[in-house]
Amino acid sequence: AAGVIQSPRHLIKEKRETATLKCYPIPRHDTVYWYQQGPGQDPQFLISFYEKMQSDKGSIPDRFSAQQFSDYHSELNMSSLELGDSALYFCASSPTSTASSYGYTFGSGTRLTVV
Amino acid sequence: AQKITQTQPGMFVQEKEAVTLDCTYDTSDQSYGLFWYKQPSSGEMIFLIYQGSYDEQNATEGRYSLNFQKARKSANLVISASQLGDSAMYFCAMRLYSGTYKYIFGTGTRLKVLA
Numbered sequence: 521a522a523g524v525i526q527s528p529r530h531l532i533k534e535k536r537e538t539a540t541l542k543c544y545p546i547p548r549h550d551t552v553y554w555y556q557q558g559p560g561q562d563p564q565f566l567i568s569f570y571e572k573m574q575s576d577k578g579s580i581p582d583r584f585s586a587q588q589f590s591d592y593h594s595e596l597n598m599s600s601l602e603l604g605d606s607a608l609y610f611c612a613s614s615p616t617s618t619a620s621s622y623g624y625t626f627g628s629g630t631r632l633t634v635v
Numbered sequence: 636a637q638k639i640t641q642t643q644p645g646m647f648v649q650e651k652e653a654v655t656l657d658c659t660y661d662t663s664d665q666s667y668g669l670f671w672y673k674q675p676s677s678g679e680m681i682f683l684i685y686q687g688s689y690d691e692q693n694a695t696e697g698r699y700s701l702n703f704q705k706a707r708k709s710a711n712l713v714i715s716a717s718q719l720g721d722s723a724m725y726f727c728a729m730r731l732y733s734g735t736y737k738y739i740f741g742t743g744t745r746l747k748v749l750a
Contacts, residue, residue: 551735551736553738561742562726562740562741562742562743563680563726563738563740564740565737565738565739568735568737570735575735576735576737578737608678610680612680614736624680624682624738625682626672626679626680626681626682627679628677628678628679629678629679629680631678
């Protein structure tokens with residue numbers, strides 16, 4: 521079965537550079553979520569999109585922006601990277617069904633290292 | 636405050652034995668979902684089991700069962716017949732709804748299965 525696809529899997533950037541992370545949700549999943557998981561930490565919610573519109577916002581820095589496109593894929597843009605941005609970035613998708621008992625489907629994550 | 640608490644940073648269990656990973660939660664919402672995810676060293680987040688707040692029976696999925704005690708606000712994960720491949724980080728998460736779904740994760744428990 522198709523899963524959530526994230527690219528790239530690994531990314532190394534220097535301080536003050538920009539990075540773009542991509543997420544392709546499971547077909548027919550119209551909601552996308554982004555999470556940041558620092559080393560040894562639990563995932564922290566960044567932002568979510570439903571039907572190409574931002575639906576919720578968490579602890580996302582102003583240096584980050586994200587959008588969902590017409591094909592439902594999403595991109596997380598990160599500018600002026602800082603060392604503290606080094607983390608595993610998860611994308612997850614879900615259908616809007618309120619009866620879903622299977623939670624999110626997570627992608628494998630993008631491991632961003634800022635040097 | 637809405638919060639998930641996992642008080643065991645690390646656990647050891649002997650292969651083939653059962654182990655219980657603790658999770659307590661705090662929310663004033665009447666409707667919520669409780670999830671357990673497994674995160675192996677490779678980093679991906681794998682859904683294990685779900686318990687709805689209105690479910691009267693404890694959820695079970697193969698070797699995983701969720702000991703749901705609503706009055707105590709606890710949702711412990713029980714893994715029976717532990718296998719070496721169960722060694723991983725385990726996250727308890729609570730799904731809340733306020734227009735969109737949002738997950739709150741605990742800080743995780745690292746389980747090591749010993750041969």
